[in-house]
Amino acid sequence: MNEEKLKIKEDAQQWEGGVAKNITFIVTKDCQLACKYCYLVGKNEEERMSWEVAKQAIDYIFDHENDFPERSVVFDFIGGEPFLEIDLIERICDYIKTELFRRQHHWFDSYRFSFSTNGINYDTQKVQRFIEKNASHLSIGITIDGTQRKHDLNRIWKGDGPERGSYNDVVRNIPLWLSQFPGGGTKVTISSADIPYIRESVLHLYSLGIHEVNINVVFEDVWQEGDDRRFEEQLMLLADDIIDGDYYKDYSCSFFSERIGKPLDPVKENNNWCGAGRMLSIDAAGNFYPCTRFAAYSLREKRPIIIGNVRDGINKNRLRPFLTLDRTTQSPQECVDCEVASGCAWCQGENYDAAETPTVYQRSTAICLMHKARVRANNYYWNRLFRKLEKDGSREEFEQNKRNVKPEIC
């Protein structure tokens, strides 16, 4: 069993290599929860993917192998809550495996199924059977936002009546999940109201045994005056706790990274942050999107960007803007000249949704002050940590062993 655990962890690191194609099935637009920060404005119970659409999508993708030359593939299943559709997912995965083998496709044995779940159905028999069956090609992340009061602030059950948080329904599944995915990380999303709980939440997740906490501020323009200062204070307190509690040795928090907060060269460091267009999302109607964030249910203001469908295939002209987007062309001059630009992320879908015209070429800078606050706290973290390590004589050992946390590309 230990060997199996180790294998999954190694795989997970290898799979972060970034050479894989991401193909996302939006299997349902339904979810048991109604998280307050959820960007999915058009969730509903009706739009569930049919087997026919899923099969047509897979057939199209495999019939056009040359258009998908990436060495590996990650099939993502998202919702809503993907595990609400576990029967369909199992059928899709079985078909993918059979077809990869039958066609001797170059993705055979170079594929992964990936899930981001709210964790509520994790221990059901069906989900567990699926996990057992696909263990060597699987990654699953459970979203838990931190302490109960932080989690329940946003992640509440759907429905009328008094608000009911989902913390207890998720946390009971964490031990089982960690036993199956010991390197499992969780995604935490920070909005304005969550700021006071950042420190306690990260520490709480560590205490649950989660070693990798991927935490982001939302890209939407939700920030209030003074949020950046409050955010910085929280991160400084968290920095002290991580350093004083020696958590840095074995745990990671994506807020702290040596790579952020530097100027970026306009020519050599001109990459787009976001992978939209290099990914492919498919919805229940069989439409293709450059990323899920361009589907109608994700957009507040704009029309969806549909780049084809399972019947007619991909309209390659519609992909061209995404495949030629670079950082400087979409950024305002302030960002091009910014002294702390590295690590300042964006979401192409949110850029599009917030843009003054229907374009993916206008970067939203709603997180500007939050990123700058993060950079200041991050500077503090590394200055304090390195000083401590040098005094302990353990800097070299730290450099050799440090967890390789990559900034998450959406």
Added chain:
Amino acid sequence: MLKYLIIQLDSTSTSFCHYAVNRREPCLMPLDTLRKAIRWSMIENVNVQFLYPEYPLPAEYADAIETIDHVKIMQATAADAGKADIVVFDGIASVDADSLSEDMSIVVRTGKKAFFAEYAMLNAILPKVSRLNVVITDIASFADDDFTTYEAALTELAVAVKNEYVGNHPVQFNLLTDRIMLKEMNNCGAGSESLTLAPNGRFYVCPAFYFDDESDSVGDIDNGPSLKNPQLYKLGYAPICRVCDAFHCHRCVWLNRRTTLEVNTPSHEQCATAHIERNASRRLLEAIREVGEFLPGMEIPEIDYIDPFENVRIDR
């Protein structure tokens, strides 16, 4: 910088480009709007191009128009076509070569199918005009076979153009000679170098945007233009075009938006046709030089791609 204002005098004014006029009912620009537009153009120091309808304009309009230096663009069938600076023909077959004169600039709008069927008729037109602009209106429909046919057609037409040059009639033909004369991009410029004023008194990126959706305006004559994201109409913000040397290409921002949903991103069909023209121009330049010295210093390098997208795409 804005250099041109296209004033569409009527909702049925002629098209001179890729878009089709989809209004049937004439709707003349109010005289007051026309006067404001002329005044605005003088203040902003921009050149004016008037797009005329078929019917003759009332006398007071004609008088107002003559108060500013301008270019008149009319359909060959328009009542006042004799006064046009640029005459537009719909279809190659509709051009009567005998009616042309050597100082004329003409635009011929044609569909792909008709172009392939009728392009040989251009041989008779080329000796008769000073400039010929052929606009293939449905470029977006080009398929692989069409590119091959297009290349063959241009190769044939290049022979006629060469003969004109050798015979000391240096006719300008957009598909074959513009690239030879250019050292930098010279594209349509809608949204950056030009705007359009429609009969409703509102500005549009170009007439095509007006015909697509009247609510898609970018300001009005009383308050001036207010184009959002204006940088996206500039070459420096067009990741494919800024590395391209098909300098003569239309780079039609309207077609861009229709095909790729972004004004700064061309379709494969636009790029491929422009490169077939570019490469045919290169061969024409070489052919003319076989006869004698011609434009020393102008070179069109040989390239191995027909779509610069392949050179800039980030996923390969």
